[in-house]
Amino acid sequence: xxxxxxxxxxxxxxxxxxxxxxxxxxxxxxxxxxxxxxxxxxxxxxxxxxxxxxxxxxxxxxxxxxxxxxxxxxxxxxxxxxxxxxxxxxxxxxxxxxxxxxxxxxxxxxxxxx
Numbered sequence: 001x002x003x004x005x006x007x008x009x010x011x012x013x014x015x016x017x018x019x020x021x022x023x024x025x026x027x028x029x030x031x032x033x034x035x036x037x038x039x040x041x042x043x044x045x046x047x048x049x050x051x052x053x054x055x056x057x058x059x060x061x062x063x064x065x066x067x068x069x070x071x072x073x074x075x076x077x078x079x080x081x082x083x084x085x086x087x088x089x090x091x092x093x094x095x096x097x098x099x100x101x102x103x104x105x106x107x108x109x110x111x112x113x114x
Contacts (some may be wrong), residue, residue, distance in 0.1 A: 006019050019052050021051075023052065041075045042077055043078070046078070
């Protein structure tokens with residue numbers, strides 16, 4: 001099994017969560033730990049899946065929970081996904097999450113949409 005790597009780049013005004021490897025039931029706690037470190041009140045977050053090779057339902061649930069935690073009427077937050085791998089795009093499409101999360105092919109494109 002491939003390991004997951006998660007890191008947050010906070011050098012710009014939009015936090016960028018970089019995710020690589022596989023996110024599944026065994027590795028989702030690492031993703032959740034990093035997502036939980038992002039404070040409520042930020043208007044945008046970019047999650048970079050360009051190096052992600054696999055995500056299961058536990059990873060998708062973590063994304064939805066993260067979006068719900070950050071997005072409220074007083075402080076709306078948009079979570080942008082960066083994904084270009086066909087397998088990841090297909091999972092987002094089949095689950096309908098491509099309609100929930102704006103998705104771009106690059107970080108630059110996601111930042112422009114922010």
